Amino acid sequence: MLILGTIFFFSISLINSSELPSTSTQIDPNTIFVLFGTRHGNRNPEKFLQENPRSWGYEGTTELTSFGKRQGYGLGVEMRKFIGNLTSRNFNSTEAKYISSSANRCQMTLQTVTAALHIPEKWGDWDTKTNDHWSPVPYTIDDPLLRMYSVKECTNSDKVWAPIDNDELDHLKELKRDNAKELEYFQANTGWNMSNLGKAADLADNLIEIDLYNATYPDWIEHPSLSGYTSATLKAKILSFAEVHQIACADYSPCRSLMAGFWLNDLITRLEAANSGNPLKIVGYASHTEVTLAVMKLLGIEKEELTTSAGFVIEFKKVPNASIRILNHDPNPIDQHVIYPSILTEDLQKITRKSDGFIPLTEFVEFAKKRAFSDWRSECSVVTSEIRARKAVCLFQTSQTV
Secondary structure: OOOOOOOHHHHHHHOOOOOOOOOOOOOOOEEEEEEEEEOOEEOOOOOOOOOOOOOOOOOOOEEEOHHHHHHHHHHHHHHHHHHHOOOOHHHOOOOOEEEEEEOOOHHHHHHHHOOOOOOOOOHHOOOOOOOOOOOOOOEEEEEEHHHHOOOOOOOOOHHHHHHHOOOOOHHHHHHHOOHHHHHHHHHHHHOOOOOHHHHHHHHHHHHHHHHHHOOOOOOOHHHOOOOOOOOHHHHHHHHHOOOHHHHHHHHHHHHHHHHHHHHHHHHHHHHHHOOOOOOOEEEEEEOOOOHHHHHHHHOEEOOOOOOOEEOOOOOOOOOOOOEEEEEEEEEEOOOOOEEEEEOOHHHHHHHHHHHHHEEEHHHHHHHHHHOOOOOHHHHOOOHHHHHHHHHHHHHHHHHHHH
């Protein structure tokens, strides 16, 4: 378990149950295709504390920091170790494809990942004068896939986000009620309206950066006047609000489904294409907390939170039969990265082979396709969604009367 004094590790990793493995899982020798998805690396808060002169944050609000770039690069280094010679080190469009949301922090994370994954050599090493051994790698921006909440045509997005943004879900109401005095203290000292938990999350984001940059805490945090709190326990309390709305989306079925169902369909489609002989060897995605965590839950991964630059890896093999293995990846905590087996839901555990940890592709697709959708415009239509919900209710009522 976390020790409260270890605030730096807590704020950058958000791991609350066990330490990460020291070494990564090895790729299966028969693996022919790899998918990976990642949350963007460490980024600046959406709102800055202005009490003390800042020595950090000059990139701008929500922009990727130098630590985030290092996390992305660390992921790329580990992914190259993992895949080995599955693809050439030089980028080749017949072997690799990369996709990002439109957010700068996601694009830049993906750029640093691919910079490490595809360090050029021989014919691909174009910058021989500076010895940088770096080469640009193309990628596609796809918001319906990786940032649905920013797609203007997705009118249903506001609907599924409303109970989260307004703190109307039961556990968000409880969180506000149980932390009323703490939120009042935060508001009195920041001047931010803490009636919305998103502002407490902004405060947590500031603490994460203050820790990373070894900056000075405001006096009201370093020497709290709030009854029952020391500096360490107050910092831990503030950090507990990190990503509160994003995690709520991944937990709330309507939001989870809309944010990640289309991405899940893309993963299924690419796995089936690999089984049919598609020549791609690796596909990588860079997205956001609520989207990446949501798709991991839809994949059947037991995961409650997601630190910056963390995500999933899926490997596919055809020998002895078409099957996949689902893995996690996490930073540890900045430059190093580790890839390790996911904890899966009971349904997936039942169909996972004990011999190699792989799941037959057909059985996985049967499990996952119920949670996926291919027509995002229909899913984004409020009218279509309401009709589907009414049909589901009618079917349920009919089944009860038969």
